[in-house]
Amino acid sequence: MTDPRPTLRRPQGTTGTRILGVGSAQPDKIVTNDDLSQIMDTSDQWIRDRVGIIERRFAEKDELLVDFAVAAGTAALADAGVDPSEVDTVILPNCTMPSLIPNASAQVAARIGIPNPGAFDLNAACAGFCYGLGVASDLIKAGSSKKALVIGAEKLTDSVDPTDRANAIIFADGAGAAVVGAADEPGIGPVVWGSAGELVDLIYMRDHKYIYQEGQSVFRWATTQIAPIALQALAAAGLDPSDVDVLIPHQANLRIVEAIAKKLRAKGAREDMVVADDIKYSGNTSSASIPLALDHMRKAGTVKSGDLVLAVGFGAGLSYAGQAFVCP
Known part of the structure; x- marks a missing residue:
């Protein structure tokens, strides 16, 4: 007797994935250690000795996390030679969106011109890009996605106390992105x-x-x-x-x-x-x-x-x- 229960169709996946292109974006404003020494008790040598930073980039008040994410994602797509219409998944690791909703990923996808992708933010803080890359790779291998755009983006200066020299000297703003797609040979290892x-x-x-x-x-x-x-x-x-x-x-x-x-x-x-x-x-x-x-x-x-x-x-x-x- 034939079992009447339906069976799920196995999606068409791939054996391998790879990064197809990368891109990045940063604010124009450069802030040196000497600049910080004018507003807090620190010095160029003190900062270099402890954390190795010489300068960093700070966003202006009207520049948003999503602005840098759009620029980095657009650059990554151009580097990969991938049209936005080919992307079906956008993953945006971040931990500094000023509000929980709406998420950054859907806004960024729309501004880049990616039509109706699966889009979600991912918060694993500084481990976020590696988490996002792992998820994107596994989605493609499982057949749930064909091409994914992973964008790590932050505007940390909105979340740093400018009088807290231990942290104010460290954090900065910017975004970096990678386009992930299928490959005949593995190009991304397991996370x-x-x-x-x-x-x-x-x-x-x-x-x-x-x-x-x-x-x-x-x-x-x-x-x-x-x-x-x-x-x-x-x-x-x-x-x-x-x-x-x-x-x-x-x-x-x-x-x-x-x-x-x-x-x-x-x-x-x-x-x-x-x-x-x-x-x-x-x-x-x-x-x-x-x-x-x-x-x-x-x-x-x-x-x-x-x-x-x-x-x-x-x-x-x-x-x-x-x-x-x-x-x-």
Whole structure:
């Protein structure tokens, strides 16, 4: 007797995904350490010694997170040679939208000219881009999406107390984006992600208004826990540390970036592995920092198409994620 129950159709997926193009956008306004020393008790040397930042970009009051997201997403589509009409999913990692609704992703998609995509924001703070890239890749492999646009965008200056020198010197504004599509061969490795919710009080919004972080505790956590996550991401992709051409950690603090690179080299990463240091001139842009760094490095020629990139993000939550991918 035939079973009368209907069966679900299996969607047509793909065996692999890859990044097709990247783009970025930042405010025009450059703020140096000397500029900050005029409004708070700090100095150029003090900032360079502690976090490695030389300058950062601050948005004007009338410039919005969605403005930078639109510019970065448009640039990524142009880089990929993909028409907006081909995109069916928009994922926008961020943690600084001034209101929960409407979300940023639908607004950005409409302004770019993407017709009726699935669109959602994703909040994993500074790990957001790696989370978004992992979700986009898996959606395409499952057959739920054909081409996805992932945009990490932040306007952190709206959420920073200008009198709090520990945090005001770090955070900045900008956006970075990647177009993700199907590929015959895997170009994006599995995402390895997680969270340490017991440490949630290390980074939070004070009085629901200003970002606060316990800097020393976050520093100790990141310098001890993130390199092992990066190694797990390589193992999940069937890679060895020596395979990595480019390391792009979240640009939280140059000392953290250097510590992660040192630990990976101790595990076999090459001495000539290129390490992102975009924080020097962009500051900490949270979910935008990894795609911003990638786009800047490509434009500078320090990263080239075909290079194997290892990205790892980490931040409030405490959330973390990493994956290996091939540079477009």
